[in-house]
Amino acid sequence: MTFLIRTIDHTASGREIVRERMIEQDSLIIGRAAENDIHLPDLAVEQQHVRIGTAPGGMLRIEAVGTLGFSLDGRSADAATIDPREGGELALGSAILAIAQENGGPVAITIRQVEASEGKADVLRSFALASTLPGKRALSWAFVGLILIAFLAVPVFTHLTRDRIAPDAAREGQVAFDGSWSTGRLSLAHHGLEDNCEACHVDAFVSVRDSTCQTCHQDLGEHAPSPRLAHGRAPAGMGDAILWSVAATFGKEGPGACTTCHTEHEGPTRMEPASQKFCADCHASLDTRLTDTALGNASDFGKAHPQFKPAIFTRLQQTAPVRISLGDKPREANGLKFPHDIHLDPQGGAARMAIRLGHVGGSSGGYGSPLACKDCHAPNAGGIGFAPIDMEADCESCHSLVYDKVGSTFRTLRHGDVRQAQADLAAMDRAPRRPVVTGRSRPGQFARGGLYHSNFGPPVPTLVGVNRALASGGVCRECHLPATRNGMADVMPVNLTDRYFLHGGFSHAAHAQEKCSSCHKAETSKASADLLLPDLKSCRECHLGEDAVKAEVPSGCAMCHSYHVPGGPMPQDHPARARENVAIVNRMGR
Amino acid sequence: MASLPEDNVDMHAARRASDHESFLVHRRMRWARIAGALCLAAFLGYFLIDQQPRPGGGSWYGYTLGTIGLGLIVWLSLLGVRKRNMSEGRWSLKAWTSAHVYLGLSLIVIATLHTGFQLGWNVHTLAWGLMMLVIVSGLYGVMVYVILPSQMSANRKETTRAQMIEALAAIDRQLKQAAQPLGREQSDLVIAALEQDVFGGGAWARLTGHYPRCATRRALDGLPDDFTTMADNTGPEERVRVLLRRRDAQLGQIRRHLRLKALLEVWLFVHIPATIALLAALIAHVTSVFYYW
Numbered sequence: 001m002t003f004l005i006r007t008i009d010h011t012a013s014g015r016e017i018v019r020e021r022m023i024e025q026d027s028l029i030i031g032r033a034a035e036n037d038i039h040l041p042d043l044a045v046e047q048q049h050v051r052i053g054t055a056p057g058g059m060l061r062i063e064a065v066g067t068l069g070f071s072l073d074g075r076s077a078d079a080a081t082i083d084p085r086e087g088g089e090l091a092l093g094s095a096i097l098a099i100a101q102e103n104g105g106p107v108a109i110t111i112r113q114v115e116a117s118e119g120k121a122d123v124l125r126s127f128a129l130a131s132t133l134p135g136k137r138a139l140s141w142a143f144v145g146l147i148l149i150a151f152l153a154v155p156v157f158t159h160l161t162r163d164r165i166a167p168d169a170a171r172e173g174q175v176a177f178d179g180s181w182s183t184g185r186l187s188l189a190h191h192g193l194e195d196n197c198e199a200c201h202v203d204a205f206v207s208v209r210d211s212t213c214q215t216c217h218q219d220l221g222e223h224a225p226s227p228r229l230a231h232g233r234a235p236a237g238m239g240d241a242i243l244w245s246v247a248a249t250f251g252k253e254g255p256g257a258c259t260t261c262h263t264e265h266e267g268p269t270r271m272e273p274a275s276q277k278f279c280a281d282c283h284a285s286l287d288t289r290l291t292d293t294a295l296g297n298a299s300d301f302g303k304a305h306p307q308f309k310p311a312i313f314t315r316l317q318q319t320a321p322v323r324i325s326l327g328d329k330p331r332e333a334n335g336l337k338f339p340h341d342i343h344l345d346p347q348g349g350a351a352r353m354a355i356r357l358g359h360v361g362g363s364s365g366g367y368g369s370p371l372a373c374k375d376c377h378a379p380n381a382g383g384i385g386f387a388p389i390d391m392e393a394d395c396e397s398c399h400s401l402v403y404d405k406v407g408s409t410f411r412t413l414r415h416g417d418v419r420q421a422q423a424d425l426a427a428m429d430r431a432p433r434r435p436v437v438t439g440r441s442r443p444g445q446f447a448r449g450g451l452y453h454s455n456f457g458p459p460v461p462t463l464v465g466v467n468r469a470l471a472s473g474g475v476c477r478e479c480h481l482p483a484t485r486n487g488m489a490d491v492m493p494v495n496l497t498d499r500y501f502l503h504g505g506f507s508h509a510a511h512a513q514e515k516c517s518s519c520h521k522a523e524t525s526k527a528s529a530d531l532l533l534p535d536l537k538s539c540r541e542c543h544l545g546e547d548a549v550k551a552e553v554p555s556g557c558a559m560c561h562s563y564h565v566p567g568g569p570m571p572q573d574h575p576a577r578a579r580e581n582v583a584i585v586n587r588m589g590r
Numbered sequence: 591m592a593s594l595p596e597d598n599v600d601m602h603a604a605r606r607a608s609d610h611e612s613f614l615v616h617r618r619m620r621w622a623r624i625a626g627a628l629c630l631a632a633f634l635g636y637f638l639i640d641q642q643p644r645p646g647g648g649s650w651y652g653y654t655l656g657t658i659g660l661g662l663i664v665w666l667s668l669l670g671v672r673k674r675n676m677s678e679g680r681w682s683l684k685a686w687t688s689a690h691v692y693l694g695l696s697l698i699v700i701a702t703l704h705t706g707f708q709l710g711w712n713v714h715t716l717a718w719g720l721m722m723l724v725i726v727s728g729l730y731g732v733m734v735y736v737i738l739p740s741q742m743s744a745n746r747k748e749t750t751r752a753q754m755i756e757a758l759a760a761i762d763r764q765l766k767q768a769a770q771p772l773g774r775e776q777s778d779l780v781i782a783a784l785e786q787d788v789f790g791g792g793a794w795a796r797l798t799g800h801y802p803r804c805a806t807r808r809a810l811d812g813l814p815d816d817f818t819t820m821a822d823n824t825g826p827e828e829r830v831r832v833l834l835r836r837r838d839a840q841l842g843q844i845r846r847h848l849r850l851k852a853l854l855e856v857w858l859f860v861h862i863p864a865t866i867a868l869l870a871a872l873i874a875h876v877t878s879v880f881y882y883w
Contacts, residue, residue: 073757073760074840126788128851129851143863143866144866147713147870151716182712184708246650
């Protein structure tokens with residue numbers, strides 16, 4: 001076999017010197033020793049390092065002679081077989097021996113020195129992903145800068161440099177980018193301030209002050225004078241005391257502050273009424289601290305609530321109503337005679353009269369059926385309560401005060417003015433005329449001379465007729481009690497209560513799904529002295545405390561009571577909440 | 591063993607045992623158990639404590655969870671400082687890493703309960719989102735550290751990175767020599783293949799292992815198999831083709847290595863910047879809460 005050994009050296013000036021020689025041998029030995037076929041003066045090479053011999057099929061066999069291996073095409077090996085036509089590169093120490101054979105010619109072995117591979121470490125560094133991505137440090141700083149500027153520096157700077165003006169829901173806020181600080185949407189009541197954070201958050205690092213709330217809510221009533229309020233509050237438990245001391249450290253105003261009950265950023269709903277706990281804090285054991293209080297202790301409607309104390313007139317001619325517990329079975333003295341049972345009895349005379357009035361279709365009537373509550377009790381605006389009873393509208397279609405007829409016109413006594421009625425009767429024309437009641441006279445009290453109109457008119461002397469209207473059996477005494485005023489006959493003043501509960505609100509509209517009779521036992525009431533108010537037990541059939549799981553309507557204090565106006569009407573939003581609750585409970589599987 | 595002092599036997603045995611123990615199972619998963627207990631306590635508190643008016647960062651329990659979470663995040667981010675200092679024993683880096691992983695995972699529970707599930711487009715949710723990004727990227731990192739190293743050593747086949755590059759250089763030298771007889775067009779293909787940077791292609795090519803503009807592959811396509819010269823296998827084109835195939839195979843190994851290494855390292859490019867961004871977002875979060883107190 002013929003080997004062509006080509007040695008390439010470089011002169012000091014960089015010129016290449018190529019030497020070629022042919023060796024006709026079956027195998028070659030390469031090493032540091034001078035007698036080798038190929039001599040490599042390199043200490044990293046052994047004296048006899050590699051033998052290159054022939055192998056079947058024109059292949060070359062390369063074997064390490066000693067214990068050190070060699071590098072073939074960049075890989076370490078001890079022995080290998082290569083095809084010289086494909087070529088191979090043998091590396092020994094700093095020398096590279098390129099093996100090649102072209103078109104059946106001799107196997108050429110080209111020997112050159114490796115150029116020191118500079119920057120090898122750089123190459124290895126290129127293996128890291130970091131070589132293709134921006135640095136972690138640069139990325140980090142970029143993010144930090146972006147976040148701190150957008151979410152901190154801009155809002156803080158614009159907040160500090162804004163004009164201090166009064167809160168104005170119509171204006172956009174002046175602080176830029178502070179929407180990113182909002183922890184949630186505002187309640188519906190405060191929706192107008194959604195983009196105006198500084199309206200409430202006036203000073204940096206100062207919690208929302210009561211005084212800020214009062215710039216808009218300046219007319220809120222006080223629940224009680226501040227010292228009394230503070231005195232009535234139960235001493236905080238250990239947990240609460242710790243929490244409040246922490247809150248005080250961070251500058252919160254304290255348990256009496258607006259924000260204690262009225263939390264914001266809870267989503268676009270109605271502002272939540274304060275929970276029962278806030279009331280119970282004071283009212284659960286109020287009498288132990290405010291010994292002079294008239295209020296009973298209350299902490300939970302289902303468990304601890306005093307019996308209702310409606311304000312009623314208990315004596316005739318009383319000037320102011322008195323509050324008295326329903327537990328004491330109070331009787332009302334309103335100055336009227338009114339048995340509900342007679343009026344509501346579907347088989348009774350009142351029912352027959354109502355039906356008949358319906359048939360007649362008179363201008364004032366039109367009942368057509370036995371009397372029902374609504375025939376006399378008309379809901380007031382908003383449906384929360386009822387309009388006061390009005391004699392002319394609610395009673396007179398049956399209890400007529402007609403005393404005369406002139407032509408086709410009926411003359412009616414003036415209700416509510418006794419002297420005027422007496423004057424009308426006294427001045428009545430004495431000429432005989434046909435009775436007001438037409439048709440056949442009945443026997444008995446409606447016999448001749450006993451006719452209604454002729455009782456107060458001729459032929460009987462006038463003064464007698466006038467007096468008979470107020471006398472026992474007279475028309476006034478049908479409903480009124482007799483009295484004497486300034487020595488003259490009169491009727492007892494009527495005191496009808498239009499608001500029984502002074503400190504609690506009650507909406508009839510919210511209870512529209514109930515019948516009147518489920519709470520008011522009017523059908524069996526024989527006298528107007530009966531107080532037809534439902535008691536605590538009756539309400540508790542549906543309403544129990546705020547966290548009563550089994551109650552049809554779990555009811556917090558705020559459902560009936562208002563904190564800021566204790567005697568005022570019920571807060572607008574509570575009936576709606578109650579109805580929602582009822583609907584939910586109904587849907588839940590009743 | 592006999593040469594070791596008696597009283598040191600236990601210590602050395604323990605140290606040797608710990609040498610082969612992953613940080614995931616360090617001390618029979620002590621930190622996993624501590625983190626689990628922390629999560630359980632946070633959960634119990636969340637469901638047993640009535641947070642008025644609704645659960646969130648503004649209730650006293652919310653502030654408590656937030657403070658714990660903030661402390662944990664700051665401590666976890668200190669791993670970067672800690673790992674640059676050597677120590678042994680109770681506060682060994684392995685213990686520290688174990689705690690880092692498991693306490694980091696417990697933040698998913700603690701911080702999410704701190705939010706009370708009130709998430710929105712604000713700086714507070716930004717902090718939560720960044721924290722989740724950090725945790726998820728960390729989780730990915732732990733997983734690839736378990737899975738990929740064996741694939742990596744299988745691909746290397748006992749060669750070093752330097753050897754891979756050296757082998758490629760050897761092929762390139764032969765290719766330069768072998769391509770001398772080729773025509774202009776084919777020479778240009780070979781030059782393009784030789785000149786192309788092994789480490790080029792960008793991060794995406796590394797992560798996917800997909801190099802659509804590989805010049806070596808193009809050169810192979812431009813030198814189609816010539817079946818007339820196949821028999822004697824001696825033509826210069828065939829020789830170049832063989833070398834190009836060898837180059838392609840070598841490139842394949844290097845690129846597989848690059849891909850595995852990229853998959854192994856990429857999470858840190860999310861984990862670290864997101865951690866630093868999280869610290870900034872936390873500063874904004876806490877400051878804004880007290881600024882608009």
